[in-house]
Amino acid sequence: MLTEFELQALWLSLKVALRSVAFALPFAVVAAYILARKRFPGKVLFDGVIHLPLALPPVLVGYLLLLTFGIRGPLGGWLYDAFGLRLAFTSVGASIATAVMSFPLMVRAIRLSIEAIDLGLERAAATLGASPLDRLITITLPLMLPGVLSGCVVAFAASLGEFGAVITFVSNIPGETQTLPLAIYAAVQNPDGDAAAARLAALSLVLALSGLIISEVIARRARRMLGGAADE
Amino acid sequence: MxxxxxxxxxxxxxxxxxxxxxxxxxxxxxxxxxxxxxxxxxxxxxxxxxxxxxxxxxxxxxxxxxxxxxxxxxxxxxxxxxxxxxxxxxxxxxxxxxxxxxxxxxxxxxxxxxxxxxxxxxxxxxxxxxxxxxxxxxxxxxxxxxxxxxxxxxxxxxxxxxxxxxxxxxxxxxxxxxxxxxxxxxxxxxxxxxxxxxxxxxxxxxxxxxxxxxxxxxxxxxxxxxxxxxxxxxFESGAIIDAQVTAFDSQFELSTLAFEGGVLRVPGRAGDLGALVRVRVRARDVSLALEKPAAISVQNIFAGAVEEVFEDSGAYAELKLRVSGTRFLSRVTRESVSRLGLVLGAQVYLLVKSVSLDHETVSTVPGRANGGLRHGD
Structure with missing residues (x-):
């Protein structure tokens, strides 16, 4: 049903997006917790830096990544010399680019769920003998789970669709960095590529729709598990 | 400790x-x-x-x-x-x-x-x-x-x-x-x-x-x-009286409670015979009379003396009354205080309707531990 080329782009897209979510999640949880709970001088600046990828042109983000993580960049050079790790023009690099682009979306979703947690519950846990770390693990983290899940879904969807940052940082290499949107772009550039572009577009559409449906089902189940108002 | x-x-x-x-x-x-x-x-x-x-x-x-x-x-x-x-x-x-x-x-x-x-x-x-x-x-x-x-x-x-x-x-x-x-x-x-x-x-x-x-x-x-x-x-003022259940009339469903100064009759079964109970007699449920009324539905009538009169700015006054060793409070109008001449030391009869003493105002006495669980001896 799908050609080898299409399967390759589909598989690569899923791989890049999944890895991107995995990269971003730990940092996003910490950043969201700091933004929701902590007060410190320079918080506005911190908030601004985290949201920067939303405001910058994706091409610019890709270019900055290339400057930093490129083989001659300060971090990229060190990674290559020390570990033989190359990010530019690789699928790992593609995941980094999509992680950076989707990071603010993930942080926002998680932050909202932390802000919605009644601080009184953590105080109640404290009177019952739970230390601050204990409270974080047994009360706060489970209660922010719906936000973590929806943050992951949003970030995953955004990663599937990311174009500008990816093509600038890791280029458009079939089998390595050519995700679905990049494959569509390549097909459209080709004078005979209309049919291929249409098939890829349909594939993207099905992928996006099923992702959204699955995420809604998961979110509902999570809310019910946490005793929320899923069916009220 | x-x-x-x-x-x-x-x-x-x-x-x-x-x-x-x-x-x-x-x-x-x-x-x-x-x-x-x-x-x-x-x-x-x-x-x-x-x-x-x-x-x-x-x-x-x-x-x-x-x-x-x-x-x-x-x-x-x-x-x-x-x-x-x-x-x-x-x-x-x-x-x-x-x-x-x-x-x-x-x-x-x-x-x-x-x-x-x-x-x-x-x-x-x-x-x-x-x-x-x-x-x-x-x-x-x-x-x-x-x-x-x-x-x-x-x-x-x-x-x-x-x-x-x-x-x-x-x-x-x-x-x-x-x-x-x-x-x-x-x-x-x-x-x-x-x-x-x-x-x-x-x-x-x-x-x-x-x-x-x-x-x-x-x-x-x-x-x-x-x-x-x-x-x-x-604060809905009232007197708190600790009493003991001494009888229960099953025909009329009335309990008799003995306290220092008399007995109170209250509706229902207030407790087992001999049990200690606490009764809260609200000030507004205590009426006052200068003579002992006869032929009246009120079950609880006690002779007492006025110990203190407290008139607030409104229409009401509150009186503290002593019935033998027990104190009651009564809430009446200032007009009644004036009309009946209720001053310090005045002798009066207290009238308490039994129906005003229900399960809301009759309870077991705090602090009577009776076995069961123990904590931190």
């Missing part, structure tokens, strides 16, 4: 809290006062949820806070059970896991109160596998009380646990609290602005007004203090 020794000061914006009291031994202490008097702030300070600016807090000989030496035990090491006004059950845990949350964190050597005891005491066995969202308000509060008890506290603090409940739910939980008081010898500090609850449960009362202690004493002592009347806006 002094159970709670507290002396704290705290500024909260325009509000200044300056409270000092000590509570001896076990039993229920009510913190009573209008909303905004600082009741919740006091128990929040005991629990460590509010940090005083100055002063000290000691519970069962242990210093939890002392500003002078910089002592401030973290909340989770205070061993203070806290029942919040809104319950605060953990929504992601079952009732069983809510109940066991504190128990699992308590050191083995402190475990005196067991799950089985709490489940039986509070009647929560059918709820154990449910989630908090599937519980009624009264059920939630019972679970919250059980959860606090199972954390093996040295003192139980309750912040108006009935404020969010309607009257039938209150009636459902009050007996559980009476059992807590009598069966677990655990000191309880109870915040309330409902005098009915305070009288029913409390051994001693601390009256707070605008962040300060206005009076302390037993419910009986405070109930007789007419000078506290303007302060306790919501």
């Amino acid at each position: 002094t159970m709670i020794d507290l002396d704290i000061r705290k500024r909260l914006g325009d509000f200044a809290l300056d409270v000092s009291f000590s509570i001896p031994g076990h039993g229920v202490t009510a913190l009573f006062g209008r909303s905004g008097a600082g009741k919740t702030s006091v128990i929040a300070a005991i629990a460590g949820l509010l940090r005083p600016d100055e002063g000290h807090i000691r519970v069962a000989g242990r210093t939890l806070f002392d500003a002078r030496v910089g002592a401030d035990v973290p909340i989770h090491r205070r061993r203070v059970g806290y029942v919040f006004q809104d319950g605060r059950l953990f929504p992601h845990l079952s009732v069983r896991d809510n109940l066991l949350y504190g128990y699992r964190r308590s050191p083995l050597r402190n475990r005196r109160i067991t799950m089985e005891e709490v489940v039986a005491l509070l009647g929560v066995a059918p709820l154990l596998e449910r989630r908090p969202r599937d519980l009624s308000g009264g059920e939630k509060q019972r679970v919250a009380i059980g959860r606090a008890l199972l954390a093996q506290p040295e003192v139980l603090l309750m912040d108006e646990p009935f404020a969010s409940l309607d009257a039938p739910r209150k009636r459902e939980i009050l007996p559980y609290l009476e059992r807590l008081r009598d069966e677990l010898r655990l000191p309880i500090v109870y915040v309330s602005h409902a005098i009915e609850e305070v009288v029913r449960l409390a051994n001693q009362v601390v009256v707070l007004d605008a962040g300060r202690v206005a009076a302390t004493g037993t419910p009986e002592q405070l109930g007789e203090r007419l000078d506290l009347r303007p302060l306790l806006g919501e």
Whole structure:
């Protein structure tokens, strides 16, 4: 049903997006917790830096990544010399680019769920003998789970669709960095590529729709598990 | 031994809290006062949820806070059970896991109160596998009380646990609290602005007004203090009389209660024969007459003398009356005081309708432990 080329782009897209979510999640949880709970001088600046990828042109983000993580960049050079790790023009690099682009979306979703947690519950846990770390693990983290899940879904969807940052940082290499949107772009550039572009577009559409449906089902189940108002 | 020794000061914006009291031994202490008097702030300070600016807090000989030496035990090491006004059950845990949350964190050597005891005491066995969202308000509060008890506290603090409940739910939980008081010898500090609850449960009362202690004493002592009347806006004044059940008339369903100065007849079965009960006779239910009325439906008529007259600015006056060794309060119009010539020392007859003494005003006497669970001897 799908050609080898299409399967390759589909598989690569899923791989890049999944890895991107995995990269971003730990940092996003910490950043969201700091933004929701902590007060410190320079918080506005911190908030601004985290949201920067939303405001910058994706091409610019890709270019900055290339400057930093490129083989001659300060971090990229060190990674290559020390570990033989190359990010530019690789699928790992593609995941980094999509992680950076989707990071603010993930942080926002998680932050909202932390802000919605009644601080009184953590105080109640404290009177019952739970230390601050204990409270974080047994009360706060489970209660922010719906936000973590929806943050992951949003970030995953955004990663599937990311174009500008990816093509600038890791280029458009079939089998390595050519995700679905990049494959569509390549097909459209080709004078005979209309049919291929249409098939890829349909594939993207099905992928996006099923992702959204699955995420809604998961979110509902999570809310019910946490005793929320899923069916009220 | 002094159970709670507290002396704290705290500024909260325009509000200044300056409270000092000590509570001896076990039993229920009510913190009573209008909303905004600082009741919740006091128990929040005991629990460590509010940090005083100055002063000290000691519970069962242990210093939890002392500003002078910089002592401030973290909340989770205070061993203070806290029942919040809104319950605060953990929504992601079952009732069983809510109940066991504190128990699992308590050191083995402190475990005196067991799950089985709490489940039986509070009647929560059918709820154990449910989630908090599937519980009624009264059920939630019972679970919250059980959860606090199972954390093996040295003192139980309750912040108006009935404020969010309607009257039938209150009636459902009050007996559980009476059992807590009598069966677990655990000191309880109870915040309330409902005098009915305070009288029913409390051994001693601390009256707070605008962040300060206005009076302390037993419910009986405070109930007789007419000078506290303007302060306790919501205070439905009345006399508190401890009596013994001496007879039950099954034909007319009336109990006879003996007290120092006479007998009271009250509807229904007030308790087993010989049981000690506490009766609250509301001031507005006591009428006064200069001659002993004959042929009248009122069952309870006592001869007494006027001890004190307190006239407020409105239409009413309140009188303290002595019937042998017992004091009653009566609320009548100022016009009646003037017409009947009710001055200090005047001899009068007190008329108390039996129907005014119902299950809301007759309860078992606090502090009569009768075996069962023991805590912290």
